[in-house]
Amino acid sequence: MSIDESLLEEAEALQNLLVSYATGGGEEGDEAEYLRLRQLFTQDARVADYVPRFVRTSRSLHQFWGFIKPKFGTYAERRSYLWEEFNPLLTALEKGVVGSPADAEVEDVLAQVDAEHIQAAWSKALDRRKSDPEGAITMARTLLEGVCKYILDDGGVQYGKKDDLPKLYRKTSDSLNLSPSQHTEGVFKQILGGCTSVVQGLGALRNELSDAHGKGAGAPKPAARHAELAVNLAGAMAAYLLATWESRNEEPT
Numbered sequence: 001m002s003i004d005e006s007l008l009e010e011a012e013a014l015q016n017l018l019v020s021y022a023t024g025g026g027e028e029g030d031e032a033e034y035l036r037l038r039q040l041f042t043q044d045a046r047v048a049d050y051v052p053r054f055v056r057t058s059r060s061l062h063q064f065w066g067f068i069k070p071k072f073g074t075y076a077e078r079r080s081y082l083w084e085e086f087n088p089l090l091t092a093l094e095k096g097v098v099g100s101p102a103d104a105e106v107e108d109v110l111a112q113v114d115a116e117h118i119q120a121a122w123s124k125a126l127d128r129r130k131s132d133p134e135g136a137i138t139m140a141r142t143l144l145e146g147v148c149k150y151i152l153d154d155g156g157v158q159y160g161k162k163d164d165l166p167k168l169y170r171k172t173s174d175s176l177n178l179s180p181s182q183h184t185e186g187v188f189k190q191i192l193g194g195c196t197s198v199v200q201g202l203g204a205l206r207n208e209l210s211d212a213h214g215k216g217a218g219a220p221k222p223a224a225r226h227a228e229l230a231v232n233l234a235g236a237m238a239a240y241l242l243a244t245w246e247s248r249n250e251e252p253t
Helices: 005-022 030-042 053-057 061-071 075-095 101-110 116-128 133-155 165-175 186-209 224-250
Strands: none
Touching: 005 030, 005 061, 005 075, 030 053, 030 061, 053 061, 061 075, 101 116, 101 224, 116 133, 116 224, 133 165, 133 186, 133 224, 165 186, 186 224
């Protein structure tokens, strides 16, 4: 995953604001900026666990002052403490290791595939979830299309240049024995039918809410939560397809 440079800058801004406030350098507007930054980091599931506990418990700079003032008597001690407490968050952002466990698992699977366009689509989908929901939804579908074509090409299965995602997935699932019609067990048919519905839903969501088509003035716009759902579903399906493809390639002939 690429480093979220904007989030890293915001984390550094929060650290610098608190260091300044704790060492007598508070300025007008600090309260509003602290509230904005605190909300940004405590509500982002990717980084919330890295945020210092006193940020989560201090709902205002006044509360933060009540915490830091009696804890250390000198400015130097306060600076050292705050730098140390922010180090896990800043390090995680610098190394690009933030994200949900599901993000990391999908990335691990995609990393096994020798196809840069697939990995690039996943990276862009992740990066755009909050800043560009429409673009994230577009990249979610691009990811799945790329995975399907990769598997079909490997298996020598023909597909048309104009085949949409549902058609590509249908051919891919048939080639991997993942089509509901290829199974008789009720539970498998239900699960695999759900996978088909997910793919069809992603295609419809992309057509309705992404930036792939021109829209009228009254067209609905996706929120970050819509993009989060689309990207997570696409990532899970891509990882499942590739894991199945890999297991079949490993089977003895």
